[in-house]
Amino acid sequence: MNAPAYNFAYLDEQSKRMIRRAILKAIAVPGYQVPFASREMPMPYGWGTGGVQVTAAILGPHDSLKVIDQGSDDTTNAVSIRKFFAKTAGVQTTTSTLKATVIQTRHRIPETPLREGQVLVFQVPIPEPLRFLEPRETETRRMHALADYGLMHVKLYEDIAQHGRIATTYAYPVKVEERYVMDPSPTPKFDNPKMHDCPALQLFGAGREKRIYAIPPYSNVVSLDFEDHPFERYRHDGKCALCGAVDSFLDELIMDDHGRRMFMCSDTEYCETRRALGNGAQGFSKATEAAPA
């Protein structure tokens, strides 16, 4: 298992130094996208190559790594990345949010509050929040430099005009430390408030787009909105069918062709912990809802 053919955590030391420098710069300028020389990783783009490189650069031999994919510890992406680092770095892996020192995530922030000393690494597909409004990279960089962010509100305006409310549900833009507008990666907007004043360090890696950005601990993170259409968290109106949680972000599961559905925690570790403490499990039929007539 501890194959000596690999350097610790797969990347060579020079590459890790380069990535660390980018990370330090990103922490120094919260929300700013730092370009870095993204390496080829032994997985396709879109599978978390950015996050993996950041994790590889910050991982030490005594770290305990947790990897989640859409909140779950046991989906393909999470399992393969966890195995990757178990093999190439020999670090301890865990599914416990409390015990982990480094958590790599795809599209969720754990329900269990993070603490000081932990690092949350996000996998980011498209780091540029203005991308779909302004396709020119030269122009978006200039807009960031001049804090020229009127365009971001054009998108929110358009949402309200078309849907009557801000219909953006994930990758909801935030402003970090009252300066840079940032894409929090495709996390549901339910998780946005968790980024504000978070004791843990949050790092974002985009492999294909070659960008790293960061939110240092206890930073001010504000979701953009209008005075008369304030930011609202969204969660399904229901409780987890397995653990009965009413405060967690829920996944919807369609049960059959008649539209019966059930909700359950997206964060599997949170759900399991609650069940181990004796919560929930109030019968299958109660938790499911009949299809609307």
Add this chain to the structure above:
Amino acid sequence: MIGLGNERPLLAAQGLSKWYGRQLGCRDISFQVHEGEVLAVVGESGSGKSTLLQLLSTQLEPSAGRICYCMRDGITRDLAALSEAERRFLFRTDWGYVHQDPPLGLRMAVSAGANVGERLMAVGWRNYRRIRTTAVDWLDRVEIDSRRIDETPRTYSGGMRQRLQIARNLVTNPRLVFMDEPTGGLDVSVQARLLDLLRGIVAELGLAAVVVTHDLAVARLLSHRIMVMKGGEVIESGLTDQVLDDPREPYTQLLVSSVLPP
């Protein structure tokens, strides 16, 4: 329209020249525009009109000469000395730029309301209802049916697009508007309506404008003063009716006489 104590020009160009390598764009152009005054720049294709407009609106850097602009706080500043942030701010508050081709000046993928509201949001408006009310108000003023506020400009006709572009530019009450062939590419009846509208708005708001056009009728209807350009230089300038009715230079005489009778 011109208030007391406003003898200072709003915009003053001194010795403006632009070379594209060895190719001349325009040479040694000096003039002034006062508040509430409309200046037309006419001339044939390639005479340097568009180069001049781009120099004035700081989209191009002049090879020689300078442009001074009297800011809202009454201080006249050299545009070349402004930081890019200041220049951008000027561009989205105090200035407007109406392109000949509306897609260049509009966001074609977002609704008309968002197009009009963009400048307001850029200067910090954060109240949806107020932004929308203002957008409806401006659509009314440029004679666009406000029920179409949530449609994208793709569904608009050419004339409507041009009017939307004007609304989008004027929503922050700019003091100076640059127009590059504002009626180009529109059919004659639509042109007439647009000109009527422009004339009304310019007079009502006391706008200063620099209008580049090859259409002498546009110049006659809109402008107070006129500059005739040829080969990159200004060959004649003066009051619009004076220049058009009594041209001095042979080229201007040719230009005026070459308008086709309907």
